[in-house]
Amino acid sequence: TSFQITLSLELYFPDSKFMLKLDLLGIFTSQAVAIDEDFMKGPFVRVNAPAILYPYLRAFVSSFMATAGFKTPILPSINFAQALQSGNKS
Numbered sequence: 001t002s003f004q005i006t007l008s009l010e011l012y013f014p015d016s017k018f019m020l021k022l023d024l025l026g027i028f029t030s031q032a033v034a035i036d037e038d039f040m041k042g043p044f045v046r047v048n049a050p051a052i053l054y055p056y057l058r059a060f061v062s063s064f065m066a067t068a069g070f071k072t073p074i075l076p077s078i079n080f081a082q083a084l085q086s087g088n089k090s
Contacts, residue, residue, distance in 0.1 A: 002029040003040065005049050007057050011073060018070065022061065026053040047080045054078060 004027045011020040028049055033039060058075045065072045 001031060001035060002027055003035050003045065004028070005045065005053065007050060007053050009057060009061070011061070013070070016070065020061070022057065024053055024057045046084055051080045
């Protein structure tokens with residue numbers, strides 16, 4: 001009835017010799033849909049779930065870096081559907 005995905009990020013700042021490593025775990029639960037092998041290969045797991053989690057990762061990085069006194073990096077927006085299509089072509 002649930003599945004999880006992890007978004008991992010590593011940012012290196014060579015000038016300050018600072019590195020930020022972050023793993024964001026998302027746990028998704030459903031009582032309406034059977035979470036089977038076909039579901040796990042489908043668009044919700046591969047596109048929607050990462051798209052739901054990513055804004056939290058971006059917000060955390062911005063907040064953390066500003067609070068720590070570093071220049072705040074601007075993480076790009078990601079179109080996960082387009083990224084998945086691009087990845088399938090190669």
